[in-house]
Amino acid sequence: xxxxxxxxxxxxxxxxxxxxxxxxxxxxxxxxxxxxxxxxxxxxxxxxxxxxxxxxxxxxxxxxxxxxxxxxxxxxxxxxxxxxxxxxxxxxx
Numbered sequence: 001x002x003x004x005x006x007x008x009x010x011x012x013x014x015x016x017x018x019x020x021x022x023x024x025x026x027x028x029x030x031x032x033x034x035x036x037x038x039x040x041x042x043x044x045x046x047x048x049x050x051x052x053x054x055x056x057x058x059x060x061x062x063x064x065x066x067x068x069x070x071x072x073x074x075x076x077x078x079x080x081x082x083x084x085x086x087x088x089x090x091x092x093x
Contacts, residue, residue, distance in 0.1 A: 012087060
């Protein structure tokens with residue numbers, strides 16, 4: 001944010017997630033929603049996640065192997081080329 005404020009960041013688009021309850025109550029979620037429904041979703045998601053053996057992407061053995069054998073280091077050149085999205089302006093008629 002500091003670089004943006006100083007005009008030193010070369011971004012075309014910045015997305016901010018500020019939904020009450022995070023993505024839990026944001027776009028793509030069932031409607032209607034209210035604080036009670038969001039709280040139930042939070043509890044259900046955490047309960048589901050607690051039963052998983054792997055809970056973080058960077059700890060997934062398949063992801064670790066993919067980086068070790070093919071991509072290299074996180075945020076490296078190959079990771080950037082393969083995993084980053086590039087947006088192009090399109091003309092709509």
